[in-house]
Amino acid sequence: MPTWPFDNSYAALPDTFYARLSPTPVAAPGPIRVNRALAAQLGLDADWLASPEGTQVLAGNALPEGAEPLAAAYAGHQFGGFNPQLGDGRAVLLGELLDTRGERYDIQLKGAGRTPWSRGGDGRAPLGPVLREYLVSEAMHILGVPTSRALAAVTTGETVYRDRALPGAVLTRVARSHIRIGTFEYFAARKDTSALRQLADHVIARHYPEAAHSDNPALALLQGAIARQAQLVSQWQLLGFIHGVMNTDNMLLSGETIDYGPCAFMDDFHPEAVFSSIDHNGRYAWCNQPSIAHWNLSVLAQCLVPLLHDNQAQAVALAQAAVDAFPERFLAAHQQGIARKLGWQGSAEGDRELVEELFDLMAAERVDFTLCFRSLADFADPGSPAPKVDGLFSPPASLLPWIQRWQGRCEQDGRSAAERQGAMYRANPVFIPRNHLVEDAIAAAVDRADFGPFEALLARLSEPFDYDPQARRYALPPQSGEVVHQTFCGT
Template sequence: MTAHFAFDNSYARLPSSFYARIKPTPVSGPHLIKLNRNLATQLGLDPDELATPAGVEILAGRRVPDGAEPIATAYAGHQFGNFVPQLGDGRAILLGELIDRDGTRRDVQLKGAGRTPFSRGGDGRAALGPVLREYLVSEAMAALGIPTTRALAAVTTGDEVMRATPLPGAVLTRVASSHIRIGSFQFFAARRDVDAVRALADHAITRHYPEAAGAARPYLAFLEGVIARQARLIAQWLLVGFIHGVMNTDNMSIAGETIDYGPCAFMDAYDPATVFSSIDQFGRYAYANQPGIAQWNLTRLAECLLPLLADDQNEAIEQAQEALSAFAERFNDAYLGGLRRKLGLLSERENDLELAQDLLNRMAAGEADFTLTFRRLCDAAAGPEGDAAARSLFADPASYDAWAERWRLRLVEEPQEGSARRASMQRVNPAFIPRNHRVEAVIEAAVEKQDFAPFEELLTVLSKPYEDQAGFASYAEPPARDGRVYRTFCGT
């Protein structure tokens, strides 16, 4: 018996210009690395059936399950600010959509499934390293409570892919609320196909923003909804030190999920100018630039929607500008609210942002680790005896002392007792993130030695990021200076 997928494929019912029908290219020897059994159950799938040889063949693209309608979706996009009118799924194939146990429609996509009409000369395959990175980081983001695509499974293919050197091939089965991107709208807008833009917007409203359907101006309400979700998402990224690395418009989901984990990473020492991506040579997508880039990308979405907002272009532009102007306030509210919670502040005071920014400035000057500083503040918030661990992270501990004195005066205004404050702060300040040197070590063990035990262990740690895990305490530590990883790479 093979795994049963109860597909209901709404995107494949859209006009044929939205996608290309293409089956995955078979691989020679699929082998299961990891199956996300909890996610499989949530999707209404039988994890035991998925783990059988027949199930693994589905996860590798060697067998197409009943009810699947494999497609590669079309989209365009601004890549590092330069518009490319046709991109599309060059190495990903959408098998279909499932309704999960909560009634949410979810895409099931194979990443690394072979060439498509959008491959632009690429091989359509994925190497093992990027598949493991996306599995680890996307599942870590989910455990952190940040909207994200999910990893259902990772398999090796038995075939090599050529990058700088031959590498073992792999396929990631990715699950998303949808794979509709800002670039999906740009694809049709660039062709002046207003009917297709409208059809895509109607589909997105039905799927992701049903409340917009009943609004006086549905397409404006849709735009406002996307802006609100993206503002909150980017704030969540910054609050955990996450850097996407390639925030092109084709890598921004209109569902408000983190998507397309390529050269992504989490900061170690705090520096707002941090860049990891090997292809981001000018720092366009640096940590601190992400809110501005998100608003720039959303402006491109608004441009696509102008013909739907009003018949008069000036009126449409005015509506779009008003919607876009809300981004900054929504982002700032989400970001400051998150900073308050990270510092143990439940009430609001006028100088809270200045207090938080002062800490960040001192962290940058003192090369303090972002994640560990906030985690150790949880103990410091319970009483001054907890200061020693936090201050030790600063090159000049006296800099921490000067800030902590101000912080304690602010905490006096809060109603919580020390132990309760510590507990509430620990719920928002993770102890464990997928530190880049750990991820690279996992990839090296898998690629060079076919050893997946480090992958399994790191995945276990990351599944409970807010819990102290005594047996894995070393995973909370930042790398030694000579062990830092400064560059990450795309998988193509």
Template sequence: MDQLNIDVSNRAGPATGLGQGDYAELPERFFQRADLSPVRAPRLIRLNRQLAEELGLDADFLASPEGLAVLAGNASPKNVQPLALAYAGHQFGNFVPQLGDGRALLIGEAIDRAGKRRDVQLKGSGRTRFSRGGDGRAALGPVLREYIVSEAMAALGIPTTRALAAVSTGEMVFREGAMPGAIFTRVAASHIRIGTFQYLAARGDREGLKALADYAIARHYPDAGAQENPYLALLENVVAAQARLVARWMLVGFIHGVMNTDNMSISGETIDYGPCAFMDNYHPATVFSSIDSRGRYAYANQPHIAVWNLARLAEALLPLLADNEDAAVEAAEAALKKFQALYEEAFHAGMRRKLGLLTGRPEDMALAAGLLDTMDRNEADFTLTFRSLGEDLGAAAGEGVTRALFARPAEFDDWAVRWKDRLARESEHDAERQAAMRSVNPKFIPRNHRVEAVIRAGVDRSDFSPFEELLSVLAKPFDEQPEMVAYADPPKMEERVLETFCGT
């Protein structure tokens, strides 16, 4: 790339407000110090100014030519050496002892307005020693998808990595054909994954495991450091964070699509939006990922896979949990057993809120299961069914908008009788209940057909106005937005998207 006449070796770099971050103080075997790979003609597609301000960064600078150079990987922030992080992982159940950031570089750390550390990473920034023969680049389509879905998840209140910027590179990448290239700037509480611990455990690196665990405790779960067994407390905290996270996925019909252990963050944030999607019609076995031929990561399997992944973390941590292996295994098993109760607590509470139930009764989950089963048999839309329930609170039997979403409305009517009877046992007025239901049941989600239409406009025509409009709608998922009501509609038969693809 010398012909570009771009100097990316200057360690001084522009003053972005990003610092090196303390992950670089861990042992060198945890990462590779790497140089950025410049691109020919970067163009800023979108800068998330609100997030930049939250991070304490100068949005005007980032939008300038000098800031664009940083977001495109053409210049490093001042006094920052980019890092490619090492990790391993189980991919569809098969262990790969070395994965790592093959197309991503950590370009610094920000201390946000709340005083929390946030990693800033470029995805699609070029080869590293973890690239395994890949080009280290990203195509525009997956960059737009990750930007859209991560920001939609944030607006829904679900813990997630965030999108700071999307940049086109002016170069082509080659997958099944030539595609325009892009770089995505991701912000995360950290990029420590279950697979990071597996990487060290696979090498018998107890010293490294301890250093990583101590770092993770200090960064994410400082209260664990005061416990009698801080490493067991770390495991318990990650179990709890994942239980709450997956429950929230399930409550909005989100399917991650590739829950490999290298795609599960110990901070409890959703990370790595590849073949992810939101369900249209409810069906528990729904799979969108083109590579998940056996349905390992189907919607209904997500809680079970989360436990499986956490068991792999527990295995990696065994040398730190106790000096005696049997005692370590016993402690790990006890921590893992807490997942189910924590998950059910979060899911049940969320489902009650979705149904407008403001108190708890033993029969509530049978009522919820009855609705889901009826939705499944009748091909009812997941998002619209729950949203419209709130609109039908005052509707008489056999009336209302919800029943029209069911192929056989009478089956919904039968369930609605039981639901209305349950609501009658509470004293809240319909207006209060409706407001509460609207606050948890979104009207707008990133429908697959809408996301694909945005991608096609950007890739085929360099038209990013649909991208901007969709982001605007998804920023207010619980609002009515009557002028944008078409974005709430499920796809027509010819618009349905049945497969989504990884971003590599």
């Protein structure tokens, strides 16, 4: 077995942070896919990972040398209600690798069996959610959104029982860490200030090393986390992405997207869009994601109060001031992002009103979110030879006066039409993991053991900004009978 370059720092923390245990072996693991580019970045041999011996490791049947497997403890607010004891219920962290650039990544097996925090669950993952996470997380990475990633997926040769009998699978997930807001909540709920300080020091060293040199490292950590979440959620909004389950245990201190359970990209634009089958009141709707991130960060701030200042009142004031900066940070990130999508280099008077009018028109007409923005890129230089999406999408009549005003605004921006269009094409994808395509790929794999649609969709998503008319079906919105109304977490 090849040597994996493990350098495990989380396992060096006290035992109160985790439970040491190995993955539960599976009956007959089989390979689905290895992410060869990511394997190369991590210094791993993709051919070996795809081999029978490598598949045994990716399924949890064998451990690579240097692994220190564990399941992490954490708490969390789930749909607003606090649960003091959650933890990895079906995931085992094998350890941490330093990649070819010296950057640290967790290697985790998701669906690896029961842990002390399985809460009566089987600790396994059905094939469908594994494929969904692989597809969507890799698409997000290509789109430039900070995210956990999929190194590999394997079948288990075992059946998982949910609403029906389903084939089982294991996902090898890679993230800069799996430390969550809920990890801080776990120790704050127990009033374990010593553990809180150890956790904060670990996160600072790992994700915010500049904070170590601050006069108040814990405050700098909080401010850094707020800045990263503002940027992250603005990117979600600009892509029409709905996370679906923004619980505090699903928000990473690294600032990456994680837990692609009931997630979805919008087709028709509707600000209150919800896809999660368990979000009955729309708490995590697209329009609510910035305010939920703000709320979650206030929870992190409360956890850090004991570390911010010896004086309670001053500590609370520092925490409140940091959290109060989130809306402005989010707005700044969102404005920069929407300017890129609309082809503007700078800002001008009236921009905000023009953007708000666009979203109002899009909502009123229920236009396709992705294709609407992509068609604006076509309008930036109508005479260019680049393939257009006009055969897929035509702006409604009510949007045409707005387009004329937008074109007038673009003329003030000082770039040529060709330069503007090129920049807009790079900011507005044409291929996204549309829900009906993801569901088709999952159904083929689950029902017929046919991974061809999964592979074909993954290949198309690797080039989201380059429109190829030969691949138009991957850009088309769903027909009426193809619309996906709900997505599921798979636990």
